[in-house]
Amino acid sequence: MPEGNQVHLIKAAFLKVLAHPLRLRILELLGQKEQSVGQFAQMLSVDQPTVSRHLGILKQGGLVTTRQDGASVIYRLQNEETVQLLQQLTELLKRKLQVDQELLKSVEES
Amino acid sequence: MPEGNQVHLIKAAFLKVLAHPLRLRILELLGQKEQSVGQFAQMLSVDQPTVSRHLGILKQGGLVTTRQDGASVIYRLQNEETVQLLQQLTELLKRKLQVDQELLKSVEES
DNA sequence: CTCCTATATTCGCATATTAGCATATAACGA
DNA sequence: TCGTTATATGCTAATATGCGAATATAGGAG
Numbered sequence: 001m002p003e004g005n006q007v008h009l010i011k012a013a014f015l016k017v018l019a020h021p022l023r024l025r026i027l028e029l030l031g032q033k034e035q036s037v038g039q040f041a042q043m044l045s046v047d048q049p050t051v052s053r054h055l056g057i058l059k060q061g062g063l064v065t066t067r068q069d070g071a072s073v074i075y076r077l078q079n080e081e082t083v084q085l086l087q088q089l090t091e092l093l094k095r096k097l098q099v100d101q102e103l104l105k106s107v108e109e110s
Numbered sequence: 111m112p113e114g115n116q117v118h119l120i121k122a123a124f125l126k127v128l129a130h131p132l133r134l135r136i137l138e139l140l141g142q143k144e145q146s147v148g149q150f151a152q153m154l155s156v157d158q159p160t161v162s163r164h165l166g167i168l169k170q171g172g173l174v175t176t177r178q179d180g181a182s183v184i185y186r187l188q189n190e191e192t193v194q195l196l197q198q199l200t201e202l203l204k205r206k207l208q209v210d211q212e213l214l215k216s217v218e219e220s
Numbered sequence: 221c222t223c224c225t226a227t228a229t230t231c232g233c234a235t236a237t238t239a240g241c242a243t244a245t246a247a248c249g250a
Numbered sequence: 251t252c253g254t255t256a257t258a259t260g261c262t263a264a265t266a267t268g269c270g271a272a273t274a275t276a277g278g279a280g
Contacts, residue, residue, distance in 0.1 A: 008131040008138075010207075011199060019125035020268095021118040028118075037227055050269065052228055062206060071226045071277045081202050088198065089121060092191050096172060097120075130238090147257060160239060162258055181247040181256045 017061035022046065023054050024086070030064065031083045034076035127171035132156065133164050134196070140174065141193040144186035 018024065025044055029035065035043075041051045055075050058064045063082055067074045077083065128134065135154055139145065145153075151161045165185050168174045173192055177184045187193065 007200075008134040010203060011134055011196075012129050012131045014199070014203060015125050015129035019122050019129045021122045024118040024121055038225090047270070048227070049229080049271085052226095053269090056228080062210070068277085071224095073227060079206075081205070085195070085198060085202055086121070088195060089124070090117075092195055093120060093124060095191070096189075100172070148255090157240070158257075159241080159259080162256095163238085166258080178247085181254090183257060 014061060017057055017063065018082075018086070020054065020057075022050070023058055026051075026054060026058065027063070027077075027083060027086060030075065030077050031080075034067075034074050036069070036072040036074050038072065040075075124171065127167060127173065128192075128196070130164065130167075132160070133168060136161075136164060136168065137173070137187075137193060137196060140185065140187050141190075144177075144184050146179070146182040146184050148182065150185075 018027075022044065026040060029040065029043060037048060037052050037055060040046075040055070041048045044051065055064065059066060059075070063078055064075050065078050067076070128137075132154065136150060139150065139153060147158060147162050147165060150156075150165070151158045154161065165174065169176060169185070173188055174185050175188050177186070
């Protein structure tokens with residue numbers, strides 16, 4: 001692990017990779033099973049070049065690996081850790097949004 | 111919790127708030143103790159308007175709250191959960207980078 | 221080799237993010 | 251009130267990110 005402020009650059013870069021709705025959707029699907037580019041494009045209703053580009057970003061970020069299967073390229077998770085982190089993020093937001101809603105209610109009631 | 115693809119928008123927005131080196135540094139400091147804008151600016155060697163802007167982004171993202179103290183504004187964490195999540199991210203990256211280094215070595219040796 | 225399918229890349233354009241400077245606003249003390 | 255300190259906001263230029271359309275590349279079948 002590099003030291004000093006470099007760490008924050010690395011962390012920020014990693015978070016940046018995650019911070020896109022489509023990439024989150026892709027990772028969610030990848031948590032269930034590996035898939036080809038075309039399959040993602042179809043399941044997500046997004047055009048092929050866009051999916052390819054985002055998969056490329058995930059790959060460059062070290063989140064996924066690829067395997068050639070005929071003319072197709074199969075993408076899979078490099079490991080499960082990132083998905084676990086995202087699940088914890090989900091829980092965090094679930095709680096946070098609940099709190100926000102309660103705050104909103106208490107404001108309305110007053 | 112909103113449903114469907116909205117969730118990914120919310121998650122991405124939250125991650126986007128985190129995905130900046132300076133904001134990560136600020137959160138790290140905030141994990142230790144609350145502070146004023148000027149104190150952050152000094153500790154981080156960043157000019158005041160920049161710090162103020164990033165603190166504003168954190169506030170709007172629901173990560174921090176503010177309290178007036180004389181002419182100063184004290185920023186503090188809204189809760190500890192986000193910092194915990196970031197610590198898990200740290201662990202994740204620590205392992206990931208270790209693996210990468212080993213991969214690099216094994217490539218060099220072959 | 222040729223065609224077809226699957227994937228990746230490039231380009232152009234619109235939008236978003238950021239830092240730095242100047243300036244506005246707010247709180248306080250004399 | 252006036253001056254000082256602390257914070258926030260407008261503005262601009264530079265950079266980054268995003269998408270869609272067209273194009274390039276790679277693999278397999280015949």
